[in-house]
Amino acid sequence: MSSAYQTDALIAEDIDAYLAAHQHKDMLRFITCGSVDDGKSTLIGRLLYDSKMIFEDQLAALESDSRKQGTQGQEIDFALLVDGLAAEREQGITIDVAYRFFNTEKRKFIVADCPGHEQYTRNMVTGASTADLAVILIDARKGVLAQTRRHSYLCHLLGIRQLVLAVNKMDLVGYDQTVFDGIVADYAQFAQSIGIERYTALPISGFKGDNITALSAKTPWFKGPTLIEHLETVEVDTETAQAEPFRLPVQWVNRPNLDFRGFSGLIASGSVQPGDAVRVLPSGKTSTIQRIVTLDGDLDAAVAGQSVTLTLADEVDCSRGDVLAAADAPPQVADQFEATLVWMDDAPLHVGRGYWLKLGTQTVSATVQQPKYVVNVNTLEHLAAKTLELNAIGVAELATDRPLVFEPYATSRTLGGFILVDKLTNRTVAAGMLKFSLRRAQNVHWQALDVSREAHAALKGQSPAVLWFTGLSGSGKSTIANLVEKKLHALGHHTFLLDGDNVRHGLNKDLGFTEADRIENIRRVGEVTKLMTDAGLIVLTAFISPFAAERDMVRSMLPGGEFIEVFVDTPLAVAEQRDVKGLYKKARSGKLQNFTGIDSPYEAPLSPDIRVDTTTESPEAAAERIVDYILGGRIDSWMPVI
Amino acid sequence: MTASLTHLQRLEAEAIHILREVVAEAERPVMLYSVGKDSAVMLHLARKAFYPAPPPFPLLHVDTTWKFRAMYELRDRMAQESGMDLLVYQNPEAATRGINPFDHGALHTDLWKTEGLKQALDKYGFDAAFGGARRDEEKSRAKERIFSFRTASHGWDPKNQRPELWNLYNARKHKGESIRVFPISNWTELDVWQYIQLNDIPIVPLYFAAKRPTVERDGMLLMVDDARFPLGPGEVPVERSIRFRTLGCYPLTGAVESTASNLSEVIQETLLTTTSERQGRAIDKDAGGAGMEVKKQQGYF
Numbered sequence: 001m002s003s004a005y006q007t008d009a010l011i012a013e014d015i016d017a018y019l020a021a022h023q024h025k026d027m028l029r030f031i032t033c034g035s036v037d038d039g040k041s042t043l044i045g046r047l048l049y050d051s052k053m054i055f056e057d058q059l060a061a062l063e064s065d066s067r068k069q070g071t072q073g074q075e076i077d078f079a080l081l082v083d084g085l086a087a088e089r090e091q092g093i094t095i096d097v098a099y100r101f102f103n104t105e106k107r108k109f110i111v112a113d114c115p116g117h118e119q120y121t122r123n124m125v126t127g128a129s130t131a132d133l134a135v136i137l138i139d140a141r142k143g144v145l146a147q148t149r150r151h152s153y154l155c156h157l158l159g160i161r162q163l164v165l166a167v168n169k170m171d172l173v174g175y176d177q178t179v180f181d182g183i184v185a186d187y188a189q190f191a192q193s194i195g196i197e198r199y200t201a202l203p204i205s206g207f208k209g210d211n212i213t214a215l216s217a218k219t220p221w222f223k224g225p226t227l228i229e230h231l232e233t234v235e236v237d238t239e240t241a242q243a244e245p246f247r248l249p250v251q252w253v254n255r256p257n258l259d260f261r262g263f264s265g266l267i268a269s270g271s272v273q274p275g276d277a278v279r280v281l282p283s284g285k286t287s288t289i290q291r292i293v294t295l296d297g298d299l300d301a302a303v304a305g306q307s308v309t310l311t312l313a314d315e316v317d318c319s320r321g322d323v324l325a326a327a328d329a330p331p332q333v334a335d336q337f338e339a340t341l342v343w344m345d346d347a348p349l350h351v352g353r354g355y356w357l358k359l360g361t362q363t364v365s366a367t368v369q370q371p372k373y374v375v376n377v378n379t380l381e382h383l384a385a386k387t388l389e390l391n392a393i394g395v396a397e398l399a400t401d402r403p404l405v406f407e408p409y410a411t412s413r414t415l416g417g418f419i420l421v422d423k424l425t426n427r428t429v430a431a432g433m434l435k436f437s438l439r440r441a442q443n444v445h446w447q448a449l450d451v452s453r454e455a456h457a458a459l460k461g462q463s464p465a466v467l468w469f470t471g472l473s474g475s476g477k478s479t480i481a482n483l484v485e486k487k488l489h490a491l492g493h494h495t496f497l498l499d500g501d502n503v504r505h506g507l508n509k510d511l512g513f514t515e516a517d518r519i520e521n522i523r524r525v526g527e528v529t530k531l532m533t534d535a536g537l538i539v540l541t542a543f544i545s546p547f548a549a550e551r552d553m554v555r556s557m558l559p560g561g562e563f564i565e566v567f568v569d570t571p572l573a574v575a576e577q578r579d580v581k582g583l584y585k586k587a588r589s590g591k592l593q594n595f596t597g598i599d600s601p602y603e604a605p606l607s608p609d610i611r612v613d614t615t616t617e618s619p620e621a622a623a624e625r626i627v628d629y630i631l632g633g634r635i636d637s638w639m640p641v642i
Numbered sequence: 643m644t645a646s647l648t649h650l651q652r653l654e655a656e657a658i659h660i661l662r663e664v665v666a667e668a669e670r671p672v673m674l675y676s677v678g679k680d681s682a683v684m685l686h687l688a689r690k691a692f693y694p695a696p697p698p699f700p701l702l703h704v705d706t707t708w709k710f711r712a713m714y715e716l717r718d719r720m721a722q723e724s725g726m727d728l729l730v731y732q733n734p735e736a737a738t739r740g741i742n743p744f745d746h747g748a749l750h751t752d753l754w755k756t757e758g759l760k761q762a763l764d765k766y767g768f769d770a771a772f773g774g775a776r777r778d779e780e781k782s783r784a785k786e787r788i789f790s791f792r793t794a795s796h797g798w799d800p801k802n803q804r805p806e807l808w809n810l811y812n813a814r815k816h817k818g819e820s821i822r823v824f825p826i827s828n829w830t831e832l833d834v835w836q837y838i839q840l841n842d843i844p845i846v847p848l849y850f851a852a853k854r855p856t857v858e859r860d861g862m863l864l865m866v867d868d869a870r871f872p873l874g875p876g877e878v879p880v881e882r883s884i885r886f887r888t889l890g891c892y893p894l895t896g897a898v899e900s901t902a903s904n905l906s907e908v909i910q911e912t913l914l915t916t917t918s919e920r921q922g923r924a925i926d927k928d929a930g931g932a933g934m935e936v937k938k939q940q941g942y943f
Binding site (some may be wrong): 099585 | 649658689691780810840913
C-alpha cells in the first residue's frame, strides 16, 4: 500500500493527530470518461479499493459477484463494485452518472463516473459541470478514438481546465513505450486543434495497479507523476474563483423579524468583508456590507465557495434572483444572448417556444432562435440545423422576458451556466453556456411613456382583458367570439376581435403551418394582443392555438388575471362532420399537411377559465355566459394567475 | 486574500445552498428526522442555513413505536432547541394490526416505515422532503440525484432522473408529485463524524459504548431496551459493553462490542473497522444484490 493513502498505523496510534490532518484536507472533484470497455469502472474500483473505501463484507460480496457475473475470470472485477443499478449490472455497462468518494493524505476526492456511450452525452456533461479535472481514459490497444475526441471536446466546452490523458490497459500492450508515445502524439495534435492548452499524459493499468499510487517497475521509461500524485497537487477551481470580483446570487431573504434583513447565498466568486461597497443588480443600487452573520458568530471575511448571510447598511430593494456584486466591478445585465446549448431531452428544441431558464438563482422565460449551427462532436464540423435533438450541441441566440444578471461562461460557471426547463413536462431539457450578450439588447431601451396603460383603461372606463378562444378548426370559435364582441360593443365596451384567418392574410402572411411557424404565429398575435390591452381594449382572439406552451406564453406576457382561456370544446368527429370550410376533407385526402386533429396534435386546455361544449350549448347561450363572466366577475378582483 | 476551504467547509456550503434552494422553490417542505447521526448533521445544517430565523419547515418523524428510548428523548429535546414543529406519524393500520419486528419481519419495515412515510407525506401535503441519505452508503444511492423525483404514488424511476448541472436544481413538478432532497449526498461517514465533533452536535448516547443488557440472536447482538423484548426459554440478557454504528428499531439493530466511549474513539473504531455501515441493519439484505434499489422503487426512502 502506498503512503498516499491513510495509514492505519496513525489512526491506531494517534487518532486525534490523524483527524487534525484530515480536517484540513481540501477537496477535488473530477470525472472519468472514456469509451465502453476502456476500464473506467475498474479504475475507480481500484482507487476505492486502494484507499480502503470498501469494507470486508463488500469485498466478500464483490468476490462472489465476480465469480458469478464478472468479466475478469477468477480475479476481482472492480467494475462490479461501481456499477450500481440492477439494470446495468445485467447489461454490463454504466448508464448513468455515479458519484464516489475517497481520501488520500492530502485530499478528499469526489469522482463522477461518466458513461462512454454516444447517446449519453447528457450524463457526461452533467458530470463535467461540477468537475475541476477530467481523466480521459484511452485503451492502449485502440488509441485515440472518436469518443476520446468527443469527451475531450465536451470537457473543454464545460470549462474544465485540468485534463489527464490516462492511457489504460498498458499491461495488454506489454508496457510498450512506443505505443504510449504514439497515442500521446496523436492526442497532442487533436488537443491543439480545439484549443486545449494543457494536459498530463500517464501510462497506467487500472486492473494491475500500475502508476496509480506508485511508479511501476514495468514502465521504467516513465518518470511520473503517478495518477494519485497528480490528483493531489493540481489547483482546485474555488481557489481560482477567489481572485475574481465579488458576486453573490441572492437565494433567500432572511426576515425573522422587523429588525433583521439578511441576504443569503453561496459566494460565486471573490471575497467579502464588512464595509465593502456592493451593488445590487439588476437595479444598480449601492450599499455597504454591514455584517456576515452565521450561527457560530459574525465573520470578518468570507470567500468564494462559502454559504453566508449578509446584511447591508441601507434599506435597498433586494430579493431572490438579484446579485450582490463588488460596486466597482459589477457583472453585465442583458436580455439577448448568444449561447451554446447541449440538448438533453427526447423532445427536440421548439424554436420560438418559451422555456424556463434558470441561471444562478434567477428564473426567467426564454425563447431560443433557430440554431446558427450544431457541432458534430466526432469531427467538430459546424453543420446547419433547424432544431436541436437529444445530445446535440449547438450555438443559438436566445431572448429572455426579463433582464438577466450574467457573465460569460468562460468567466463564471455560476453566472454563465444555465438550464432550460420545459414549461409543461417540467423536464430539464438543456444545459447552456452564455457566450456574450447581443448588441441590440444593450442599445434598445424601453421608452418611458407618460400615458400609462392604466390611464388608457381609465379613459375607456373598463379593465382590459383577453378572451382567448381555442379549439379545433370548425369548433365554433369565430362564431362565438363574434357574438361576444357584438354584445360587449352594444354594452358600450371598447373591444377588438383578432381572427386567425384574417391575421394570416396580413401580419402573418409569411408563415406556414409547420410547428415552428405555428409557434411564431401565436407569438406575434400575443404581442399584438398585449399592445391592445396596453391601449385599454378588451381583446377577443379566435385561433386554433393547438399547443398549451404557446397559450401559456401569451398568458405570461399579460398581467395576472387578464388572460381568460375559453376552450371551445367540440369533438373532432363533430367538427369534421360540420367541415364548414371543407378543410377536413382536404386533410383526410392528403391535400393539406399539418392539419390540427388529423396529422398535427391539439393539446386541449387542462383547466380553461371557461369551457364551452358546443354539442350541448348553443353559440348564443355560450356568448351570453361569457359576457356575464367578464362583466359579472370584476376583472380587477380576479386572483392573479401564477 | 486567498483561503483554501477545507472539504468540510465546501460540503457544508453545498448542503446549506441545497436547503435554501428548496425553501425558496418548494411550497411545503419538511425535514425527515430519524434521530440518527445523519439526521443530527442535517438538522444542524438547517439551523445554520436560516440563522437567525429557525428553519422554516417542520421536522417529521415517521415513528414505528420500536425505536430506542434514548432516541425519543433526543428527538423531543432537539425539536425544542431548534424551535421547529415536530410532527410524529405512526401508521394507524400497523398499530391496529399490532405489527412488530419480532413477529412480522419485513412486513414491519414495509408498513411502519415505507407505508407510514407515504401516508404522512400525503396527509400533510408535503411536496419536498429532506432526507439524510448519503451516496457512499450503498451502490444504488451513488447514482441518485440530490433532488430525486417521486411520482404521485411515491415511485422512483432510476432510468428517468433529471440531469443535475452545476449547482442548478430544477424543483418544478406537477401537482401530487414530490421531491426527496438529500443535502448531505456527498458526505462520507467519516465526514459526518468529524463534522459532529467539530460542531459539538448532540447525538444519541447509544453511539458511545456503555454496559447494556443484550442477547445474541442469528449472529446479531440485540439490546433489550424495554419490557416488550420477548425472551426465549432460558434466555437471559447479558451485560456487555456495546455501541451502535447505526440506529433504527431496536429489535432490528445489531450492536457491536466496543469500548469507544468518546467521539475520537468512535471515529478511530469506524476507520479501523472492517464491516460496512449498513451491515448492522437487516433491511438491505432482503432482496439480494439489488435490495435497496427495489425498496426505493417501491417508495422507501
